[in-house]
Amino acid sequence: MDGNGRWARSRRLPVAVGHQQGAEAVQRCVQTAIKHGVKYLTLYAFSSENWRRSSEEIKDLTSLLRFYVRHKLNELHEQGVRLQVIGEPERFDNALYEELKRAEAKTHANTKLVLTLALSYGGRADIVQASRVLAQKIAQGALSPEDITEELLGAALQTSGTPDPDLVIRTSGECRLSNFLLWQSAYAEFVFMDVLWPDFGESEFLEALSYFAKRQRRFGGRPA
Template identity: 65%
Template sequence: MPSPTTGQTPQHVAFIMDGNGRWARARSLPVLAGHRAGAESVRRCIHAAIEHGVQYLTLYAFSSENWRRTPQEVYDLTTLLRFYLRHRVAELHAQGVRLRMIGDMDRFEPGLREEMTRAEGLTRHNTRLTLVLALSYGGRADIVQAARRMAEAGARGEVDLASADEADLSRYLQTDGMPDPDLVVRTSGECRLSNFLLWQCAYAELAFLDVLWPDFDETHFATLMTDFAGRERRFGGRTG
């Protein structure tokens, strides 16, 4: 287990981007306007992560529960995602950003899945920042599929299930090969994880901001980094 740390830049920061709808309603705008404004906040967040030396940035862009929203909002969200995958990935590539997707991609229509695959392929060798988009993602479902896959591997004799430990299960999560988040941030004043990276967030520092996602900017990011640097991470160890 890692030893207590202070004064460090988080290697992996994860965001629950909340508040697009409330931002739009407060301005008497359609919800789509809030999602578009939120997409611009994503660009600011990526730029700030690069500037601060963060290596992994995970964004909860579309949860498994988001499929329950109105058909129009789901259509708007997926259309916006398609636009940015088609027209903004070149910008990420030029910045040295690697794009990675986690979640149940089979729920998206084939054309959108092709855009995802193309974006991941184009940026696969970039090393400046790994941007992870959690799409149709649920933390509980991730744990279930990992347990199922490990059980199947055990049946093939590839894993000794009798002695399997946490590290073994982690290899079957969709985040395999990535460090767990050091810092998880939720905007909009809500204080819950909403089924996001439940296994991976076991020892993450948490920050809940009373700011709607479309208003999030580089100054907020810098404040988060300063606050994180002042925290002592004990990972369940004793104090004093």
């Protein structure tokens, strides 16, 4: 979800306002997913590299995240949304981390939409931690190197239990993954849109879904 800062600067507004409008776009995105039957939605809310930003911007982002967890959770719960978090949310302050864990627990049984927030997340770090899990099993004698398969490594990733993404949408005109779901996106379709994230709405989401519907997915094979 890219372009909050550019959206704000183009209007000579504080970057915090861009993040606030970006949060509104998140709500529109979730509502559109529910409305049109999308079952899994993963939002790259804060990358592991975002810690390099100014302390003021990190504080604004953290405050905004805390606000929406506190004030929008009941609404999500009533709509049947299950919230789950991947990444390193423990790097945020302890109070927010505990609130996120409570939100996950409260919505765990919901099935309308699985909403995954990637917080302090990095695709490379995800693969590294999965490799460590398998290495530990080998060290304990519970696994042989020859037994390692793509399925085993995938099951050790933080997204275990969630299907690999069919579609990855990148806003703001940037054309790169930026360390997002590197393993999981091996066969995803990609849509790169010039729209800045605060302007992303139902029409843009449906445009991306329409593009995806026209794709012929072969997963390395030949068309039927």
